[in-house]
Amino acid sequence: MSATIDIRHVPHASPTPADVRAGLIADPGFGKVFSDHMVTIEWSAEKGWHDGQLRARGPFTLDPAASVLHYAQEIFEGMKAYRTADGEVVLFRPLENARRFQRSAARMAMPDLPEQLFLEAVETLVRTDADWIPKEEGGSLYLRPFMFANESFLGVRPAASYIFCVVACPVGAYFKGGAKPVSVWASTDYTRAAAGGTGAAKCGGNYAASLIAQAEAIRQGCDQVVFLDAAEKKWVEELGGMNVFFVFDDGTLLTPPLTGTILPGITRDSIIRLARGQGMSVQESLYSFDQWRQDAASGRLREVFACGTAAVVSAIGTVRYKDGSFTIGGGTDGEVTRSLRTRLTAIQRGETDDPYSWRHKVAL
Structure with a gap:
């Protein structure tokens, strides 16, 4: 062995x-x-x-x-x-x-x-x-x-x-059309994971269970689905295959906490470390869908983006749900989103310094 x-x-x-x-x-x-x-x-x-x-x-x-x-x-x-x-x-x-x-x-x-x-x-x-x-x-x-x-x-x-x-x-690019903002459908009929389940494991069953919700998102004209928690169907958790971040008018970043129902994304962790390294405040806190809608309407919420290995960092411009829809920051790609995406991809591709020693050279 x-x-x-x-x-x-x-x-x-x-x-x-x-x-x-x-x-x-x-x-x-x-x-x-x-x-x-x-x-x-x-x-x-x-x-x-x-x-x-x-x-x-x-x-x-x-x-x-x-x-x-x-x-x-x-x-x-x-x-x-x-x-x-x-x-x-x-x-x-x-x-x-x-x-x-x-x-x-x-x-x-x-x-x-x-x-x-x-x-x-x-x-x-x-x-x-x-x-x-x-x-x-x-x-x-x-x-x-x-x-x-x-x-x-x-x-x-x-x-x-x-x-x-x-x-x-x-x-090539995960989303067709490159880095333009994507649209998401907030699922209220289906959930991705529950406490004590396999949400933090990267297993095929989690993705199989999400496919019906993703198909619903496509029918609604959206690129991706965003899931709420299984217990209260209130708290934002993650997309079908990506973690999510919220950027507020005071420069604070917020992302849902790793409580066992969310996949601990490596890109997520990298974004947190990059943002804190640039002096930004990052909170890992619960955030409700109702608050998301209210903050988008008031202008307090300036940007939202999803992140993962495949898509890297993708701005979320439009959110649709059963009773309506709303946009974030005019539905455009925001400054913080662009900055973090540029910094992360530059490190990944060897175009800038690597202060965290994240790059691993493969001997050819």
């Missing part, structure tokens, strides 16, 4: 030709184009972590009774690799992803993947498929580490075998 294992390289029989790859990454969209390889590592109760492989990306063979298909033992992470102006390839705070992966695994009764093994798997894939990082401005290589239960049985208990895997896809 060693924390370090060899990741064996299985040669790819037919990697994508360079000219074809160039065409694919010219305008990849998000999550539709994938790189050539994947890394897999297996775990069993008898052997622990074993059989690490870098191999051609391809399908898994699963028994119909594989426990992930019946009991949803599955977790994942989202992170990006960037190419800097001087040609280096860097990751952004990858050990934080590794640590959150461990916390998610513990909540879902899954095996603990050592931090260094997580990092080794990610770096191995990035090193191998670095040519898939788009050269266009704003491009990056999105990385999806995930783990699922593959033991074949029908019985309600934690599985005894799992597969950890990392795949990658070249990506």
Whole structure:
């Protein structure tokens, strides 16, 4: 059950030709184009972590009774690799992803993947498929580490075998049209998580439960859904896949607290640290939807933005709900939002100093 294992390289029989790859990454969209390889590592109760492989990306063979298909033992992470102006390839705070992966695994009764093994798997894939990082401005290589239960049985208990895997896809902007403000639908019929549940774990079930609300948001002409708490349906929690911040006229930032129902976003934590480093006051406090509406109407609330690995920082311009709608700051991209987004992306891409040592260089 060693924390370090060899990741064996299985040669790819037919990697994508360079000219074809160039065409694919010219305008990849998000999550539709994938790189050539994947890394897999297996775990069993008898052997622990074993059989690490870098191999051609391809399908898994699963028994119909594989426990992930019946009991949803599955977790994942989202992170990006960037190419800097001087040609280096860097990751952004990858050990934080590794640590959150461990916390998610513990909540879902899954095996603990050592931090260094997580990092080794990610770096191995990035090193191998670095040519898939788009050269266009704003491009990056999105990385999806995930783990699922593959033991074949029908019985309600934690599985005894799992597969950890990392795949990658070249990506452009998450929202079409770039950094323009997005619209959100406030869901009152559906909630994302409840106290004692899996809200703080990055597991597929949380996202599956949010899809009906996201579909409702699309029907209402919105880009994203924002969820309220499950107990009172009063307090703002987070979007379908992003944390949320509120910017007030006195310069204060407010974001909902991590009480176990909200995913502890790495981008969220980075924004808090950047803002405080710039002398801004940041509060992690409850904030009601009614107060949101009132503060937007009075002008006390100047900006609202969502943040996450995929979208980075996106201003929220319009909020719709069953009884109406309202705008924030005239529905435009605000100064604080722009400043924090610019500072964060500059650090991620190696365009400025890195006072927090967040960049992690991948040795090519």
